[in-house]
Amino acid sequence: MDFQNENIWIIGASSGIGEATARLLAPEGATLFLSARSEDKLRKLKNTLRGNHYVHPLDVSSRDDVFKVAKTIKEKHGRIDRIIFLAAIYEPTAIEEIDPAFAEKTFKVNMLGALHLTQALIPILETQKKGQLVFCASVAGYTGLPYGQPYGASKAALINFVESLAAEVEDYIDIKLINPGFVKTALTDKNDFDMPMRIEPKEAAAEIVKGLNQKPFEIHFPKKFTYVMKLVAALPYFLNLAICKTIAKKRKEKA
Ligand SMILES: NC(=O)c1ccc[n+]([C@@H]2O[C@H](COP(=O)([O-])OP(=O)(O)OC[C@H]3O[C@@H](n4cnc5c(N)ncnc54)[C@H](OP(=O)(O)O)[C@@H]3O)[C@@H](O)[C@H]2O)c1
Numbered sequence: 001m002d003f004q005n006e007n008i009w010i011i012g013a014s015s016g017i018g019e020a021t022a023r024l025l026a027p028e029g030a031t032l033f034l035s036a037r038s039e040d041k042l043r044k045l046k047n048t049l050r051g052n053h054y055v056h057p058l059d060v061s062s063r064d065d066v067f068k069v070a071k072t073i074k075e076k077h078g079r080i081d082r083i084i085f086l087a088a089i090y091e092p093t094a095i096e097e098i099d100p101a102f103a104e105k106t107f108k109v110n111m112l113g114a115l116h117l118t119q120a121l122i123p124i125l126e127t128q129k130k131g132q133l134v135f136c137a138s139v140a141g142y143t144g145l146p147y148g149q150p151y152g153a154s155k156a157a158l159i160n161f162v163e164s165l166a167a168e169v170e171d172y173i174d175i176k177l178i179n180p181g182f183v184k185t186a187l188t189d190k191n192d193f194d195m196p197m198r199i200e201p202k203e204a205a206a207e208i209v210k211g212l213n214q215k216p217f218e219i220h221f222p223k224k225f226t227y228v229m230k231l232v233a234a235l236p237y238f239l240n241l242a243i244c245k246t247i248a249k250k251r252k253e254k255a
Pocket residue numbers: 011012013014015016017018035036037038039041058059060061085086087088089109136137138139140179180181182183184185186187188
């Protein structure tokens with residue numbers, strides 16, 4: 001792993017997987033740019049990290065915020081080597097109970113945030129003729145899991161978006177897609193169901209950091225869980241839906 005003297009921008013660094021990723025990358029000698037909405041949490045994190053790091057609060061659903069921070073980092077620090085997008089919001093709900101305003105916000109953060117970031121960064125990475133752009137989606141985007149909307153749909157859209165992006169950019173820009181299974185963070189603490197093979201943020205961050213310098217486009221973990229989810233997604237619909245209906249029935253019985 002060599003991140004020495006790299007400029008790495010982490011969006012969604014104030015908690016969970018993003019914070020754990022920052023804690024792993026700082027000792028590797030990278031200069032970190034930490035973004036999320038909660039400036040206080042970002043400052044606390046920065047103060048515990050060794051080395052020179054910078055806090056850039058933003059709301060990814062604001063195109064202006066994203067473009068301004070990208071420009072500031074580039075102008076003040078010369079280059080941006082890697083950008084890791086982990087910002088997302090989630091509320092588990094039954095479809096009939098989804099608040100349309102929250103659904104809109106979910107897409108604005110989880111999906112449109114990625115679009116703003118891409119459009120702000122691609123011209124910068126093109127001038128540098130080098131750089132890595134990494135997006136965190138979820139296994140929830142592999143197939144339509146019950147009680148996972150609108151988050152699941154936003155992550156399915158993000159996976160599709162990142163696949164298209166990887167096909168469109170020049171070879172010197174490395175696009176990566178992260179698809180975690182369950183990780184114990186504030187996001188999943190909202191779930192009231194059993195989360196198989198749930199791992200700690202530190203473990204998720206270790207998988208991410210290892211995957212950044214490896215060849216595969218997708219970084220997914222824990223493998224025993226993600227391969228099962230890949231299989232469920234690849235099944236013909238009569239089998240896929242039978243499995244998902246069984247999960248939904250179990251959830252209803254438990255509620
Ligand atoms: N935990 C899991 O099991 C799991 C599984 C699959 C995928 N993921 C994905 O992993 C990523 C990290 O999630 P996590 O589990 O670590 O949850 P988390 O602790 O809730 O982290 C989410 C991060 O996104 C930031 N964020 C939310 N809305 C934002 C906005 N509008 N603008 C900027 N930043 C925003 C949050 O900071 P502020 O609130 O300060 O803005 C926070 O730093 C997400 O993309 C999530 O979908 C998680």
